[in-house]
Each structure stands twice: as C-alpha cells, then as structure tokens.
Amino acid sequence: MDSDDRTRIWLGVAGLVENECGEWLVVMKRYGGLDGMWSLPAGFVKPGETIDQACHRELQEETGIKASMQGLLGIRTGVLRNDISDNMAIFYLTANTQEQQITVQLDELYEARWMTPQALKEDKRTSMLLLELVDLPLKTRPATIEEIERDNIFGYTEYKLFF
Numbered sequence: 001m002d003s004d005d006r007t008r009i010w011l012g013v014a015g016l017v018e019n020e021c022g023e024w025l026v027v028m029k030r031y032g033g034l035d036g037m038w039s040l041p042a043g044f045v046k047p048g049e050t051i052d053q054a055c056h057r058e059l060q061e062e063t064g065i066k067a068s069m070q071g072l073l074g075i076r077t078g079v080l081r082n083d084i085s086d087n088m089a090i091f092y093l094t095a096n097t098q099e100q101q102i103t104v105q106l107d108e109l110y111e112a113r114w115m116t117p118q119a120l121k122e123d124k125r126t127s128m129l130l131l132e133l134v135d136l137p138l139k140t141r142p143a144t145i146e147e148i149e150r151d152n153i154f155g156y157t158e159y160k161l162f163f
Contacts, residue, residue, distance in 0.1 A: 009084075009087075010044065010087060011051070011087050011089075012042055012043060012045065012086075013043065013045060013051050013058060013088060013090075013091065014039075014040040014041065014076075014088055014090045014091070015041050015042070015058065015090075015092075015093050016073060016090065016091070016133060017041070017059065017067045017093045017094070018092070018094055018138065019094075019114055020095070021114070022117070023114035023116050024114065024116075024117060024120065025040075025063060025065055025112065025113075026038045026039065026040065026112065026113065026115050027040070027104075027112040028109060028110040028111050028112070028125070029109060030107070030108055030110050031108065036110070036125060037125050037126065038120060038123060038126045038127060040090070040129070041058055041062040043057075043058035043061070043062070050158045050160055051089045051091075052091060052143070052162075053158070056069070059093070061105055062104075062109060062112065063102050063103065063105070063112045064100070064103030065095060065100050066096045066100065067093035067094060067095050067096060069093055069142070069143075070092045070093055071140025071142050072090070072092075072140055072141075072162040072163070073090045073091060073133070073136075073138065073140055075087065075088065075089055075090070076088040076090060090129075092138050092140045102114075117134040143161060143162050144162075145160060146159070146160050
C-alpha cells in the first residue's frame with residue numbers, strides 16, 4: 001500500500017457523552033453532510049494518539065466538556081464513492097460533572113447542548129447515527145489492557161484493547 005492509498009482510509013472517533021440526568025451531549029455541525037444536524041462530537045485521529053485519546057481531544061475541542069471513558073460502543077464503517085474507506089470508533093463516556101459549561105467551537109459547530117434521547121428521537125434534525133443509538137442499550141467494557149509489559153516487539157508507546 002503506497003502513501004496515496006492511505007489517504008483514502010479515514011479513521012474517525014465519536015463520543016456519546018451522557019450526564020447524570022440521562023441527557024446526551026450533542027452538537028450541530030456547520031459543514032458537510034451533517035450541516036444543520038444533531039450529531040455526536042467527532043473528528044479524525046491524529047498521528048501519535050490512540051482512538052480513545054482522539055475522542056477526548058475532539059470532545060474538549062468541540063465542547064469544552066471533560067468526561068470519563070466507559071468503553072467502546074461500536075464501529076461505524078462505510079465506503080464513500082467506491083473509493084474512500086470511512087471508519088469511526090464510537091465511544092461511550094460519562095460527564096465528570098453536570099455543572100460543566102459547554103464551550104462551542106464555532107468554526108465547526110452552530111451549537112452544542114444536552115438533549116434527552118427522546119427529544120433527539122422527535123427532532124427532525126437528528127442524524128441517522130444518533131437515531132440508531134437512541135434505541136440501543138449503552139453497554140460497554142473498559143479497556144482491558146492499557147500498558148505493555150512484555151513482548152513489545154513493535155515498539156508501542158501506547159497500547160489499549162477494547163472489546
């Protein structure tokens with residue numbers, strides 16, 4: 001695989017953050033196919049970070065909210081225009097405290113807010129992914145391996161295993 005092929009393989013992350021009241025942190029995108037739609041805080045993984053680190057970074061950049069990682073909800077994968085492999089790891093997180101102030105990244109978002117799953121179900125601006133998630137039980141398991149102690153033959157500096 002040459003470097004040009006790798007630019008056609010995308011790896012993104014999204015975080016479903018739930019607060020103490022059972023509300024979800026959602027953002028209204030300002031660009032692309034989700035322009036004007038409620039979706040999850042999300043973005044691309046950068047070199048030198050794990051997918052869970054990228055999820056925390058994107059959450060902070062887009063909303064200013066800090067949350068605790070609970071585990072991986074699932075993977076969304078698709079192919080765009082028969083050419084680009086578009087993949088997204090979706091994590092479940094819990095808000096560290098309900099009293100955090102949302103800070104909206106206005107160059108990418110119109111707004112961010114807490115909404116109940118029921119309100120999202122009823123809003124015509126809710127993205128397809130969110131509509132699928134509102135009816136699923138939010139069950140995850142935390143990372144089972146977070147450090148490499150032996151046989152690190154590849155030279156990992158970060159390593160985690162999510163199920």
